[in-house]
Amino acid sequence: MMLSRSNWIIVGLAVAVAAAGGWLQHASQRAHAPGGSSGIDVGAIAPDLPLSGLDGKAHRLSEFRGRKVLLNFWATWCGPCLTEMPALVRAQANVGEKGSIVVGIAMDDPARVQTFLTTHPVNYPILVGRLESPSTSLQLGNVGELLPYSVLLDENGRVLATRRGVLDGDQLQQWLAPTAP
Numbered sequence: 604m605m606l607s608r609s610n611w612i613i614v615g616l617a618v619a620v621a622a623a624g625g626w627l628q629h630a631s632q633r634a635h636a637p638g639g640s641s642g643i644d645v646g647a648i649a650p651d652l653p654l655s656g657l658d659g660k661a662h663r664l665s666e667f668r669g670r671k672v673l674l675n676f677w678a679t680w681c682g683p684c685l686t687e688m689p690a691l692v693r694a695q696a697n698v699g700e701k702g703s704i705v706v707g708i709a710m711d712d713p714a715r716v717q718t719f720l721t722t723h724p725v726n727y728p729i730l731v732g733r734l735e736s737p738s739t740s741l742q743l744g745n746v747g748e749l750l751p752y753s754v755l756l757d758e759n760g761r762v763l764a765t766r767r768g769v770l771d772g773d774q775l776q777q778w779l780a781p782t783a784p
Contacts, residue, residue: 643744649674649760652739654708654730657717662730669758671703673778675770676732676740676752678711679719684751687769688725694775695727703779708732710740710750757782 643649651665664672675691677684695705705727709716713731720729732739738748744765745752753770755763755778764778 643742643754643762643765645762645764647762649754649756649762650742651760652733652742654732654739655713656728656730657713657720664756664760667704667706667756668760670701671758671763671779671782672756672760673703673705673775674708674743674754674756675705676708676710676743676745676750676754678709678750679715680711681750683769685723687751688723690770690772690775691727692725693772694779695725697776698779702781704728705779706730708739710734710738753778 649664651663654662654664656662664674673691673694675687677688679685691705691707698704707725707727707729708731709729710732711734716729716731738745740750740752741748743752743754744762745767747767749767751767751769753766755765757763766774770778
């Protein structure tokens with residue numbers, strides 16, 4: 604069966620619209636990041652962002668220099684984040700106090716985080732990220748601002764890896780392993 608000329612035109616238009624839609628979706632993901640915040644490259648030094656502790660005290664990422672740091676962005680309303688937390692607790696327990704460190708960065712209301720942690724305590728520090736644009740997670744490469752999101756920093760604050768989604772136990776063990784001399 605041969606297609607009529609009008610059917611060929613319809614098929615051609617459908618293909619063109621689909622291609623344009625794919626291109627626009629790709630372009631919009633890059634455009635989502637305001638003001639040049641297009642991500643952070645592996646090998647770049649992470650910005651020394653100011654963050655608040657749950658006690659209201661100011662902290663900076665540079666406080667953790669000298670140790671490999673896993674920054675884990677999460678929120679109390681994020682189901683996958685809450686699924687990931689027990690693995691983060693186990694990973695932190697396995698590396699000890701002098702090794703790598705997990706730092707949770709809550710992208711949430713501080714009071715809600717405080718309440719959540721009273722019933723779900725963790726063994727690593729929790730800081731509160733900036734929610735206003737550009738958010739703390741966006742400034743550290745989370746262009747889609749999806750949670751959970753993790754950034755691994757070396758002892759000098761250089762980005763070793765980033766990951767959108769839940770880290771499993773094997774990945775955590777690999778990421779937090781001591782750096783070879």
